[in-house]
Amino acid sequence: MTVLITVINANTSEEMTRAIERGARSVAGPGTRIHAVTPKMGPAAVESHYDEALAVPGLLAAIADGERAGSAGYVIACFGDPGLDAARELATGPVLGIAEAAMHSASFLGRGFSVVTTLSRTRGRAWDLAERYGMRRFCRGVHACDIAPLELDRDPDAVKKTLAACAAALDADGSDAIVLGCAGMSDWSDQLGAELGVPVVDGVRAATLGVESLVRMGLRIGTRDEYAPPPPKPYSGLLRDFGGREG
Amino acid sequence: MTVLITVINANTSEEMTRAIERGARSVAGPGTRIHAVTPKMGPAAVESHYDEALAVPGLLAAIADGERAGSAGYVIACFGDPGLDAARELATGPVLGIAEAAMHSASFLGRGFSVVTTLSRTRGRAWDLAERYGMRRFCRGVHACDIAPLELDRDPDAVKKTLAACAAALDADGSDAIVLGCAGMSDWSDQLGAELGVPVVDGVRAATLGVESLVRMGLRIGTRDEYAPPPPKPYSGLLRDFGGREG
Amino acid sequence: MTVLITVINANTSEEMTRAIERGARSVAGPGTRIHAVTPKMGPAAVESHYDEALAVPGLLAAIADGERAGSAGYVIACFGDPGLDAARELATGPVLGIAEAAMHSASFLGRGFSVVTTLSRTRGRAWDLAERYGMRRFCRGVHACDIAPLELDRDPDAVKKTLAACAAALDADGSDAIVLGCAGMSDWSDQLGAELGVPVVDGVRAATLGVESLVRMGLRIGTRDEYAPPPPKPYSGLLRDFGGREG
Amino acid sequence: MTVLITVINANTSEEMTRAIERGARSVAGPGTRIHAVTPKMGPAAVESHYDEALAVPGLLAAIADGERAGSAGYVIACFGDPGLDAARELATGPVLGIAEAAMHSASFLGRGFSVVTTLSRTRGRAWDLAERYGMRRFCRGVHACDIAPLELDRDPDAVKKTLAACAAALDADGSDAIVLGCAGMSDWSDQLGAELGVPVVDGVRAATLGVESLVRMGLRIGTRDEYAPPPPKPYSGLLRDFGGREG
Amino acid sequence: MTVLITVINANTSEEMTRAIERGARSVAGPGTRIHAVTPKMGPAAVESHYDEALAVPGLLAAIADGERAGSAGYVIACFGDPGLDAARELATGPVLGIAEAAMHSASFLGRGFSVVTTLSRTRGRAWDLAERYGMRRFCRGVHACDIAPLELDRDPDAVKKTLAACAAALDADGSDAIVLGCAGMSDWSDQLGAELGVPVVDGVRAATLGVESLVRMGLRIGTRDEYAPPPPKPYSGLLRDFGGREG
Amino acid sequence: MTVLITVINANTSEEMTRAIERGARSVAGPGTRIHAVTPKMGPAAVESHYDEALAVPGLLAAIADGERAGSAGYVIACFGDPGLDAARELATGPVLGIAEAAMHSASFLGRGFSVVTTLSRTRGRAWDLAERYGMRRFCRGVHACDIAPLELDRDPDAVKKTLAACAAALDADGSDAIVLGCAGMSDWSDQLGAELGVPVVDGVRAATLGVESLVRMGLRIGTRDEYAPPPPKPYSGLLRDFGGREG
Secondary structure, eight states, rough: OOOOEEEEEEEHHHHHHHHHHHHHHHHHTTTTEEEEEEEESSSSSOOOOHHHHHHHHHHHHHHHHHHHTOOOOEEEEHHHHTTTTHHHHHOOSSSHHHHHHHHHHHHTSOOOOOEEEOOOGGGGHHHHHHHHOOOOTTTEEEOOOOOOOOGTTTTTTTTHHHHHHHHHHHHHHHHHOEEEOGGGGGGGHHHHHHHSSSSSEEEEHHHHHHHHHHHHOOOOHHHHHHHSSSOOOOEGGGGGGOSSSTO | OOOOEEEEEESSHHHHHHHHHHHHHHHHOOOOOOOEEOOOSSSSSSSHHHHHHHHHHHHHHHHHHHHHHTSSSEEESSTTTTHHHHHHOOOOOOOEHHHHHHHHHHHHHSSSSEEESSSSGHHHHHHHOOOOOOOOTTTEEEOOOOOGGGGTTTTTTTTHHHHHHHHHHHHHHOOOOEEEEEGGGGGGGGHHHHHHSEEEEEEHHHHHHHHHHHHHHHHHOOOOSTOOOOOOOOEEEGGGGOOOOTO | EEEEEEEEEEESOOHHHOOOOOOHHHHTTTTEEEEOOOSEEEEESSSSHHHHHHHHHHHHHHHHHHHTTTTTTEESSTTTTTTHHHHHOOSSSSEHHHHHHHHHHHHHSSSEEEEESSGGGGGGHHHHHHHHEEEEEEEEEEOOOOGGGTTTTTTHHHHHHHHHHHHHHHHHTTTTTTEOOOGGGGGGHHHHHHHHSOOOHHHHHHHHHHHHHHHTTTOOOOSSSSSSSOOOOOGGGGGGGGSSOOO | OOOOEEEEESSHHHHHHHHHHHHHHHOOOTTEEEEEEOOSEEEEEEEEOHHHHHHHHHHHHHHHHHHTTTTOOOOOEEOOOOHHHHHHOOOOOOOEEEEHHHHHHTTTSSSSSEESSSOGGGHHHHHHHHHTTTTTTTTEEEEEEEOOOOGGGTOTTTHHHHHHHHHHHHHHHHSSEEEOGGGGGGGGGHHHHHHHOOOEEEEHHHHHHHHHHHTTOOOOOOSTTTTTTOOOOEEEEGGGOTTTTOO | OOOEEEHHHHHHOOOOOOOOHHHHHHHHOOOEEEEOOOOSEEEESOOHHEEEEHHHHHHHHHHHHHHTOOOEEEEEESOOOTTTTHHHHOOOOOOOHHHHHHHHHHTTTSEEEEEEEGGGHHHHHHHHHHHHOOOTTTEEEEEEEEGGGGGGTTOOTTHHHHHHHHHHHHHHOOSEEEEEGGGGGGGHHHHHHHHHOEEEEEEHHHHHHHHHHHHHOOOOOOOSSSTSSSOOOOEEGGGGGGGGTEE | OOOOEEEESSSHHHHHHHHHHHHHHHHTTTEEEEEEEEOSSSSSSSOOHHHHHHHHHHHHHHHHHHHTTSSSOOOOOOOOTTHHHHHHHHHHOEEEHHHHHHHHHHHHHHSEEEEEEOGGHHHHHHHHHHHHHHHTTEEEEEEEOOGGGGGGGTOHHHHHHHHHHHHHHHHHOOOOOOEEEOGGGGGHHHHHHHHHSSOEEEEHHHHHHHHHHHHTTOOOOOOOSSOOOOOOOOOEEEGGGGGOOOO
C-alpha cells in the first residue's frame, strides 16, 4: 500500500516547491508517494516574522486539503517551521518541520552543529527553534550567507557563497556538522557535504524520512490534551472558511 | 499631548473587547488615550494553537490601522501573545503581550507565581511563553479553571470557580502571586486579590502600563537586524492586502 | 542494493535478542537487512551502572565485527545507550541508541512524554540521557514498573503491570506519550498504544528507522575532531585484542 | 492624590543622588512625587562586592525612613541592586532595583541586549543579576568602559568613552539594545540612544516607572512566606537600631 | 606548622558558636587550629533576608580581625552563606560558606539530595544558593522543619522533628542524601545519618575540610579581576571603620 | 589509625602512575596512606571515548582489589572520570573523579575557570562532565595544548607549551583559575600557578583531599536506590570474573 506524504512549501514560489519535491523524493522509500504543495495564499518569500505569520493560514489550508486527500503525514518545508503546533492539532498523522528534523538529525552526527541560513534577520527564529526542540546544546552558531531566499536559485554564485559561509561557520564554531537553514538550499546538500567533508543535513530530506518513520511505526501526535483537534467555532472576515476541522 | 495606545483583542467578541478596554483605562495615566479594538477577521475565541495562528492576520491588520492612526504603542490582549514578533516588526512604537507583561510584573512580587488560565489545553502555550520571556524560573505552575474563554462572563459561577482554582494553585505551588491567564478575567483582578490576600496580576493592566512606560522613556524595539520593518513583497490569495508596511 | 543494519543487544540473553530482532524487522524498509547480535561477552542483564560499563567491550567487539561484515549502521539496543560515544568513533556508518531514538521521536508527538522502565535504580541513567540529548524539557517523568529485565518475558503479568505503570505515569505527568524504557518491552508497543490511546514509542523501532534514514541520506558522524577514529595503541590484559580499528 | 516614590542612591555621593533624581523626575507621571535619598552611612562609591555589602545597612535605614514618611514604593538606584530581598521584606509597597528594571525593559526591545558598566570587576555581579531575573537569555554581554563610578561626571571624556564602549558592545554581541550599567550614567541615555540609533535603557527611569506602574495596579510583594515582614529581634553592636520593622 | 582556620557564626548566639566549634574541631586535621568567632554586631538569629543582610558587616569585621591574626582561611557558618563574595575580596586565604560546602559534598554522594532547614521562609535563599553553586540539578527539594534557629537547642523535640522532616524529605524527593540547612543542626549529623541510613551532610564539617584542603593545596581565590582586594575609599556613618583592607 | 586511599590510574603507563602518586602524597594528611595503582588491563593511554570505555573494566577490577584490601576510598585519576557511576556502586567508601574534584574546587576560587587539556578531541568529554557536575556555569572554556598524554613527560617543551595554553585560555575566557585537564600534568600545578599568578587546580590533589574529607566525615554514597551494590549475575566471555561484588 502506498503512503502519501504532503510536503508544504511556505511561500508561493513554484520553483522552490519543485526543489523541495526533488529533495523529498530523493530519499522517500518505495512505498511513499510525495505530494509537494504550493499554498494558495501567502508571501512570495519568508524573510521576516511578519512573512512567517502570514504564511500560516495557507499552510493550514494545505493541511486541510491533505486531510481530505488522505495524506498520512506532513512536512512543513520552511526553516522557521511556521504553524507547527496548529498543524499538529489539525492533522491526523504526524507533522514535522524541516528545522526540527534537521536539528534532531544533526544531533546524531556530532557534539555540535552550525546552521547556515539566508538572511541575518532570520537567525533569531532559528535560535528560538533550537531552544524549543531541546537542540540549543547542540546548536553552536547560526550564520547567514546573506542571500535572500528567492535569490538562492538566481544568483549564480549562491552555492559558492553558501559553501564559504559553511566553511567559516565550521571553523568559528568548531562544529561537527552543518544544518542548511533554508528549504531552498535542499538541492545542494550532497555537493556541500562532499566539498566540506562533514555531514550536511537538509531538513527537507530529514523531515520526509522522519514523517515516513513515524507513519511506519503507526505513531501520531498524542491527543489527550493540548494537541486534540481544535474546537470548531465561527471564524470571521477573510478567514471565515477556517472554522475548524469540520470546515 | 495625548498618547494613543491601541489595545487589541485577539478574538472577535465585542464583550471581551469592552472588558479589556475597562482594564486598560482603569490604570492608564491622564495623558494616555486607550483605543480597544476588535479585529475584523479571526476566531470567535482563542482556544487552540489553530485559533491563535488564525488570530494573527487580524491582529496585524489592526496594527497597520493603528500605525495610520498614529498609535504610540500596542497591547496584544490575548494570553498566548499571538503574533508578537511580527507585530514588533510592523509597529513603530513598542508592543507588549499580556502574558509577557503579567509574568514580568509578577516576577517583581515574589519568588514564584502561578498562572490560572481557562482551558487545560492552553497550558502548554503558557509554559512556552514563560520560557521565552525568561520567566520559567518564576512560573511554578500553570493551572486551568476549565471554563472556556467565552463562558467567563456567561457562567454565573465563573469568578467563584476561578477563585477556587487560584487558591488551589497557591497551595500546590507555594507561590507568592497569581497571574491571570486570560484577558477575559481582567475585570476580576482586584476582587481576587482582595479575597486571596496575594497579588493578582492582570496582564491587560500590566501591558498597558508597560507600553505607556516605554513610550514615556522614548523607547521602541531595536531595528538593527531581526526587528527591522519586514521587507515588502507580494502576498497572494486572501492575504494579498498584507504586502508589507507600505501596504 | 540491500543495506545491512546491525542491531546489538547489550546483554547476553538470546531471547531478548530475538525480541529486538522482531521489533527492528517489523519496521525496516524493503531494502534493509537486519542483523540482530548477542555480544560474546558481557552481563546476563543490564541492571546497574556496573552492568552497563561491562556491557561496553562486548558491544564494541560486535561493532568491529559489523565493520568487517560491511554493516551500514548500528543500533545499540539497551535503554542506557551504553558505549554510544565509543561506538560512534569506531563505526563508519551512523550509530543510534534506543533511548536516544525513542526520546527524539517522542518529542515529535507532544509537549511531554513519560518513560516507563524496569527497575527503579535505572531511572537516574534515563534522566542523564534525557539531558544529554536535549530531551529533558520533554521528559516529564521516569517511572519503574519494578520488573527486572529478564523477567519481562517470564512474568505472565508483565504486560499488565507495565500497562498499569504507563497509565499511572500519564496521569502523574500529564504527558502526551509513553517511551518504553527497555529493549525487552519492544514486543508490546502496539498493544500498549492501543490500550492506552496514546503514542507508545519503542526505541528499537525508532532507532532502526533512524539509522535507516541517516544511511539513506548518506550521513554519518562528523570526524573532524572528537569523533575521528580512535588513535590505535596497545591494549593490555584481557582487552589486548581491542587495539583500535586496525585490530 | 500624590504618590511618593523614594529613589535611594546606594553610595554617599550627593552629586550622584541629584543625577538619579533628574532621571526619575524626567519620566514620573504627574501624580508622582520623587524623593531622591543619599543614605546616612555607606561607601563613597560602589566598586566591589565589599562596597555593595556595606551599602545595604544605609539603604535599609532609608527604607525604614521612607515607611515612616508614607512612601508608596522604592527604587534601589545602584546597578548591583544591593539589598533587594531585604528591602522587599521591609517595605510595604513595591521595590525595584535599577538593574532589574532595566533588564526587563530591554527584553521588550529586542532579542538581546548588552550591558555597559563602569569597572570590569563589577561585571560578574551583572551576570548574577541577569540570571536571577531570568534575563540571561537576553543578556548577550556585559562590558566595562573602565571609568570608576565617581569619575563619570568628572572625566570630560566619559560620555565619549561610554559611547565607544556601547558601539563596540553592539557589534561584538549583535545586540538590539543597550542597558546602562550604572546609575551615574542616567543623564546620558537619550543622547546615547540618539547617537547609537538603538534603544538605550536607563534603569533609574525604568525602575521609577515600574514602581509607579505597580503602585497604580495596587500590587506589592506577596507576603505569604518568604517576603513576610522580618521577625523582630535584638540586633547588637553598631546595628542595634535595626531591630526589625517595629524598631 | 599549625594552620589557623576561622569559623564565623553569623548571629550573636554564643551557644551556636560553641556548636559550630564542636563540629569544625571534630573533623579538622591534626595541624589545623579552629577559631570559632561570634561577630561583634549583628542579629540574634538569621531568619530573614533582612537579618542576613545585617549579619554581613559583623562577618566582614571578623574577617578583618582574622587577617590581622594570620588566619589561613575562613568558614561562613550560616546556611545562607551571607557576604560570601565580599569575604572573598577581603580575605587572603580561601573562604567557604557552609551551604556551598555541604551541597558540593552531597553532590558526590548520589544523584540528588534534599535540604532540611529551619523556617519555611528561608527556603527561597537555599534555592538561590543551589543555583548559584551549580547544584540545582542535585537539589531535589528544600524542606522546613519549622523550628526557629534559636529553638534548635531549646526545643527538647528538635532532633525528633528534624529526623521526621528528613525522612519525609527523602521519600518526597527520592533523594540519596540529606543536607542540613542550619549551622545549629551541626551536632546531629552523625545521629541523623545513623537513624536514616543515608549520608547526612553538615556544612560546618564540610566547609572546614574544604578550606583545609584548599589551604593544603596552596589555593586561594583568583584576584585577576572581580575578586581583587576592594579598592579602599571613605565609608561614612556607622560604617566609617570599614574603609577597605587598609582599614 | 591509618586510612587507605586507592588512587587508580586509568591507563597502563607506570610513569603516569608514579606522577599521580606523587601528587596525591604531596597533599594527603598524616593519617592517610596512598596506594597508587596501574590497572591490569586497559589502554596504554586514554585519548578517545573508545579508550575511556575500555579503561573501565581494569578500573573496576582495581576497585574490587581495593575492597579486599580495605581501602577507605578511591580516586579515579583520569580527567574523563571513566566508570565513576559503576565505581560508586562497587565501592564501600567514597569515590571521586579528578575532573569532578578539580572543577568543584575551582568553583570556590572565582566566577569562572578554564580547563587546559591534552588533545583537542577530548574537549567534548570535559564539557559533558562540567555539565553533569553542575559546573557548566563556572567552566568558561576547554582548551587543548595539543600534546598527547604520554608525551607530557617526554616532550621537553611540554611545560612551556602548557603554560602558553593556560595563559591564552585565561585571556580568551576572562577566567579566574585554571583546571589541569590531565592526570599527567599533576607535577606542574605549583609551577604553573606561580608563573601564571592564578590558582591552578590539579585534580589528583583535589580528589585525594576530597576523598579524605568524606572519609573523615564518615560519608559514603547513598545506597537507597540507584547506587546500591550491583545485583550479582553471570558475566560471560572475557569478563566472566566480574560477576558482581560477591565475585
